[in-house]
Amino acid sequence: MAYNILLIGSGNVGSRHLQALVKIPFKIQIDIIEPKKSAKELSISRLNEINYDEKTKLIVWHDSYNSKIPKSSVVIVSTLSKGRSDLLNQLIMDGHTRILSEKTLCQSKSEFDKIIKTCKKYGAKIWVNTNPRCFASYKKLKKLIPKQSQVNMVVNSNPELGMGTNAIHYIDLFSWLNDDYDIKLDGAHLLDLLSNKRGTDFIEFSGTVMGILKNHAIFVMSFLDNYPKSVTVKISTNTSDFYIDETAGTLLQIKKNKCKSEKFTFEHVSSLTKKIIMDIIASDSCCLPTILESYNGHLELFRIFNHHIFKKTKKRVNLCPIT
Numbered sequence: 001m002a003y004n005i006l007l008i009g010s011g012n013v014g015s016r017h018l019q020a021l022v023k024i025p026f027k028i029q030i031d032i033i034e035p036k037k038s039a040k041e042l043s044i045s046r047l048n049e050i051n052y053d054e055k056t057k058l059i060v061w062h063d064s065y066n067s068k069i070p071k072s073s074v075v076i077v078s079t080l081s082k083g084r085s086d087l088l089n090q091l092i093m094d095g096h097t098r099i100l101s102e103k104t105l106c107q108s109k110s111e112f113d114k115i116i117k118t119c120k121k122y123g124a125k126i127w128v129n130t131n132p133r134c135f136a137s138y139k140k141l142k143k144l145i146p147k148q149s150q151v152n153m154v155v156n157s158n159p160e161l162g163m164g165t166n167a168i169h170y171i172d173l174f175s176w177l178n179d180d181y182d183i184k185l186d187g188a189h190l191l192d193l194l195s196n197k198r199g200t201d202f203i204e205f206s207g208t209v210m211g212i213l214k215n216h217a218i219f220v221m222s223f224l225d226n227y228p229k230s231v232t233v234k235i236s237t238n239t240s241d242f243y244i245d246e247t248a249g250t251l252l253q254i255k256k257n258k259c260k261s262e263k264f265t266f267e268h269v270s271s272l273t274k275k276i277i278m279d280i281i282a283s284d285s286c287c288l289p290t291i292l293e294s295y296n297g298h299l300e301l302f303r304i305f306n307h308h309i310f311k312k313t314k315k316r317v318n319l320c321p322i323t
Helices: 013-023 036-048 084-092 109-122 134-141 163-178 267-281 291-313
Strands: 004-006 029-032 057-062 074-077 096-101 125-128 152-157 184-195 203-212 218-223 232-236 241-245 250-255 258-263
Touching: 004 013, 004 184, 004 267, 013 029, 013 036, 013 074, 013 267, 029 291, 074 084, 074 134, 074 267, 084 096, 084 109, 109 125, 109 291, 125 291, 152 163, 163 203, 163 218, 184 291
Parallel strands: 004 029, 004 074, 029 057, 074 096, 096 125, 152 218
Antiparallel strands: 152 232, 184 203, 203 218, 232 241, 241 250, 250 258
């Protein structure tokens, strides 16, 4: 049996998804929608970097989406957030009911609510690609945390790495570690608005975002100019502290004044997506958060970022300009 995978967008992230898809160890057809010649060329060049069984992978290119494209086993939506909500709704109405979407899922509460309504009407499922929780290193760490523990998290990085782009990854990780997705955020300590490398439709942020859960677990994320261009994460419970440098690939656990060091492996889309898609096909589930699990974190980011934009520019925005 051959499965159909639909990939929408084959730019930087989409081409990494494609590298993972061709490593799936059974026959699949991959329909790719990509209107930009440069993005298509990037995907082809990245396919040429790896070895895979070309006989079991049929790749079909399309310049635009239309309802005649074969019904998919899974869709991967790797477009920018602007306009994605309309695309997701159309895909579901056309019968594509299992979707892996890049973050940020959309740009407003009204868009998010409409997507959820469409999912319920058509029996669709969407998973959001905030994937640190899928890393083997974080899975192993979670197993070391006693059940129902309060898990605090501090994330530090540099604004050049993109606070708006990355915030949802760590909010989801924090929520997953605490098994609680009802986070409340505070953006009072956000600083400058910055340009976004993905274009003038989007902006970036600097400063600090804080959050809290019902169990009083605290989340602090700072992207400041004096911090190095790496990502460090401190995870604390009442029994252990974990110091992680995602960029350097190190994890240090301190428990009862004893120190244990081991390797931390940052896992990339080009490898993770293979297992995620295979899990969805096999069990209709995967390690990623569902849109319902991701809902509150998205809405809180929309709220604090939109408020900060108004505070800085005196302009109200309806669509949060992050992707």
